[in-house]
Amino acid sequence: MSARAARRAAALSLTLTGVLSWVQAWGGGQPAAWDVPRAGTAPVVDGVAADPAWSDVAWRDMKHLMWGSEPAPDDFSGRYKLVWTPQALYLLAEITDDVLIDTNADPLARYWEDDALEFFLDEDASGGIHLHDYNAFAQHVSLDNQSADMGPFASEEDEAAGRAYVRTYPEMVTSAWRRAAQAPHPLTWELKITVFGDDFHDDPDRPQAKPVALAAGKVMGFMLAYCDADSPAGREHFMGDVAVEPVDGDRNRGYIDADVFGRITLVE
Ligand SMILES: [Ca+2]
Ligand SMILES: [Ca+2]
Numbered sequence: 001m002s003a004r005a006a007r008r009a010a011a012l013s014l015t016l017t018g019v020l021s022w023v024q025a026w027g028g029g030q031p032a033a034w035d036v037p038r039a040g041t042a043p044v045v046d047g048v049a050a051d052p053a054w055s056d057v058a059w060r061d062m063k064h065l066m067w068g069s070e071p072a073p074d075d076f077s078g079r080y081k082l083v084w085t086p087q088a089l090y091l092l093a094e095i096t097d098d099v100l101i102d103t104n105a106d107p108l109a110r111y112w113e114d115d116a117l118e119f120f121l122d123e124d125a126s127g128g129i130h131l132h133d134y135n136a137f138a139q140h141v142s143l144d145n146q147s148a149d150m151g152p153f154a155s156e157e158d159e160a161a162g163r164a165y166v167r168t169y170p171e172m173v174t175s176a177w178r179r180a181a182q183a184p185h186p187l188t189w190e191l192k193i194t195v196f197g198d199d200f201h202d203d204p205d206r207p208q209a210k211p212v213a214l215a216a217g218k219v220m221g222f223m224l225a226y227c228d229a230d231s232p233a234g235r236e237h238f239m240g241d242v243a244v245e246p247v248d249g250d251r252n253r254g255y256i257d258a259d260v261f262g263r264i265t266l267v268e
């Protein structure tokens with residue numbers, strides 16, 4: 001079988017697996033567990049979707065409301081796909097958003113209130129609370145292509161005062177996007193996500209943890225969302241690809257609890 005035929009067979013198998021999961025788990029919508037195919041050649045992270053790695057990979061719709069109001073399609077709509085290499089996960093998103101805005105110039109200030117592509121990653125699929133530790137990540141990739149998240153508290157005093165530690169993660173995220181010349185001018189947004197586990201840390205006196213080498217069969221927690229702000233008033237819609245079960249009516253659980261993420265399996 002040629003490499004291309006093998007990829008097509010894998011894609012067909014992926015589709016059938018997806019349909020079965022869909023029927024079994026949901027009876028509607030997309031499954032919360034899905035397969036991610038390997039890229040023969042890593043895509044170039046440049047905001048152009050022409051890379052061969054992206055062809056024949058299924059899209060996931062970002063149609064589940066997690067917070068705020070339901071947007072009209074021209075206000076926000078989005079979809080994305082994932083591929084992997086041993087070095088990294090790669091993400092291609094196609095986002096329609098009528099107004100792009102970056103009200104808070106400081107990348108560490110109220111980053112969830114500006115337009116942001118937010119990915120959720122739990123390297124060992126452990127699930128569980130990750131609000132102030134590296135059990136999992138909720139990376140907010142901003143329009144300036146930097147990514148912000150909360151790490152562990154910087155000190156016991158900060159923890160007692162509830163002062164969160166926020167930083168950017170250039171070792172983890174490379175980002176590039178551009179808008180189409182044709183209306184409605186969707187963004188093509190590409191990410192390279194270097195995967196780190198829960199041994200990631202902020203201690204300057206120790207060498208940083210090594211990125212995790214990816215291989216077929218690996219299972220990780222993952223989902224993607226978009227924070228849509230269209231004015232300085234901040235986020236209006238928060239839309240993702242996984243239907244989160246509400247807790248006391250609240251579906252905005254991803255930044256706290258990795259149990260609500262989807263599950264991806266890396267396949268050849
Ligand atoms: Ca590209
Ligand atoms: Ca919008």
Ligand SMILES: [Ca+2]
Nearest residue numbers: 122124126135
């Ligand atoms: Ca974990």
Ligand SMILES: [Ca+2]
Nearest residue numbers: 097099229230
């Ligand atoms: Ca917006």
